[in-house]
Amino acid sequence: MAIKKELLDELRQRRIEALAGGGAVKMEKRHSEGRLGARERVELLFDRESFSEYGMHVNHACHMPDFADKYMPGDGVVTGTGNVDGRPVAIYSQDFTVGGGALGQMHAKKIKDIMTLACETGIPVVAINDSGGARIQEAIHSLSGYGQVFYQNVAASGVVPQIAIIAGPCAGGAAYSPALMDFLIQTRTHSSMFICGPEVIKAATGQIAPIEQYGSAEAHASVSGNIHFIAEDDRHAIQIAQQLISFLPLNNLQDPPHVIPTEVVLERDDLMNELLPDDPKSGFDVYGVIDRLMDPGQWLEVQREFARNIVIGFGRINGMVVGVVANQPAYKAGCLDIDSSDKAARFIRFCNAFNVPLVNLVDVPGFMPGLAQERGGIIRHGAKMLFAYAAATVPKITVIMRKAYGGAYLAMCSKDMGADFIFAWPCAEIAVMGAESAARIIYKKEIEAAPDRSKKAAELIRFYREHFATPYQAASRDMVTDVIEPSETRARVAQALRISLTKRVTRPAKKHGLIPL
Structure with a gap:
């Protein structure tokens, strides 16, 4: 007996709805801005048809009135594994089109689960951050979720490589997860990373602080040192991540991917x-x-x-x-x-x-x-x-x-x-120390006693350099x-x-x- 057609139809419909994310209108807006959706970023990172998704049918766990019945595909984050140049990698990609990519209880659980899997199987993690922050409707559960993610970041540290891509907003407590990772890539446009926004800084200190001065890719790359790479756009960020992975081992128990030729030619240059x-x-x-x-x-x-x-x-x-x-x-x-x-x-x-x-x-x-x-x-x-x-x-x-x-x-x-x-x-x-300073200290008396101090100093500096350095x-x-x-x-x-x-x-x-x- 074959499985009932109604069950297959339901599964296919649920998949269609999950894959649609926040809907065609929101995706069209992102494309008009030159940005990719969460799933497009995932597909771009991995080898063709190698991505296996985990938690596609997860929904939020909020019971607040007017929110409990709301459907949020994947709870705003896409997680899974795939291959980058034939090597396995785990990923989570926040979906801003679904509730602003805000982190709630199930959203955090999906991230924690994929990172746990990465540690247990010994594969790198790529995290694409594009989120409005904590989901206010889930209150303390959102804070707890962040704590669980941070804890897992630390557990993974030194076990598997962790790469973060900042492809949208990453504010407040959300910034600490990428900060706990090994390498941060931030897109030049449409992204920001900060603890306090300009309004909060002004209210607390009276300072006027444009976000470009401290939350942009340029500021983090050249002033704070918080990020490691600036990407021109989403596609460039993915390319940098792929190139970085090409130099790294899958985990701390493996050697890097050396490509040693069978015949090594060592020539002068x-x-x-x-x-x-x-x-x-x-x-x-x-x-x-x-x-x-x-x-x-x-x-x-x-x-x-x-x-x-x-x-x-x-x-x-x-x-x-x-x-x-x-x-x-x-x-x-x-x-x-x-x-x-x-x-x-x-x-x-x-x-x-x-x-x-x-x-x-x-x-x-x-x-x-x-x-x-x-x-x-x-x-x-x-x-x-x-x-x-x-x-x-x-x-x-x-x-x-x-x-x-x-x-x-x-x-x-x-x-x-x-x-x-x-x-x-x-x-x-x-x-x-340098020969000049050393010679002047060691031979101070000889230099001061010489008729021509500069000539004597030059002679002794040369002697020190030739005999002691x-x-x-x-x-x-x-x-x-x-x-x-x-x-x-x-x-x-x-x-x-x-x-x-x-x-x-x-x-x-x-x-x-x-x-x-």
Whole structure:
């Protein structure tokens, strides 16, 4: 006997209604604004016909008069799993056309359930945020729902990668879920993220604060550092998420998706010898080094607009996935400051959690001097980098290109901080401080007693640089693995990566270290 046709018809009708979301009129309005619907975003992320939805027939649980009988397809959020380039990923996508995408009890449960499934099966989570906030009609249940989502964000942290896309409003408590995730992508238009809106700020403080100054993608990318990528629109946001996933393992028990060729060709790159200026005081653009170090088309920078004195991102060297941390001499001379320390430390800890080897490119004159930095806590923030590198057990390969002075030398992953391989270029200077300052302190009496002080100072500075700050001095004390030509860098780093991919380190048992937050 066949199943009754009436039952099949009912199922098909229910599916049609659920798939319609908030209706054709609302969808047409979104399209006219250049925006996609919740389901369109999901379909765009996943490989064709690979999406499997969970909770399509869920409805809200509110019993308030005039609301109890209201039908809200999926309770305003689409959840499920699918494949991105053949690899499984979990997703939830809030549907603004259904009750403004507001979070209620069942909405939160769907999110919690899909994140729990992601943790238990070991697959990444992509969260597309587009919501008016808590559903007022469900009162305390909405607050409870947010708490459950936050708790699950923390449970998933370090277990599976979490990627948030801010594709619409994300206000108040809702902003904390993406903030607890690993990477945030925000669209340039039609999106905002903030705790207090302009009206609340004005009422509480009297300040006039346009949302563009603190809630926009530009503000979060360049000032607050809350987001990692700016997307031009929904489609671009999905592309960034797909590219990011291509560098990441599915979970913390797997290695990244290395694509190692069967035959590795290691050649010199003589153009690398031409990148540095003759004057050691002249700035240069570290992107030139990164470009020649990475495989063609295999570089994704993270937080490009924030703390530009340090560059971080994912790439591949001979097919091997790496996380790059590089000083940028073209901006603030490559000094480490409060923001760059936070930016680097967080990235280092992510790479360590997900088994991504670290390649560090060093040209650092020190920590940024100044009253604002000292009062802002540069000691505490700089210590985060020291903590992150020392705690990291992934392969760590450091290339000292030019300056490596003082505590900043250690903070950029010296051998003493656990680097497995240290390569230095012949022009590298490794010292407690710059040669000029050091020589003037050490040889103060000789300089003051000389008839021509400036000539004597220049002579002693040159002597100090040649005898106490060269890479060979560090190499003679086993602080440098080898001094190499810049042209050898890609080959030597690739060899070091191949050797260290099997690195395993056992640390003392403890709950967790206490990073100086």
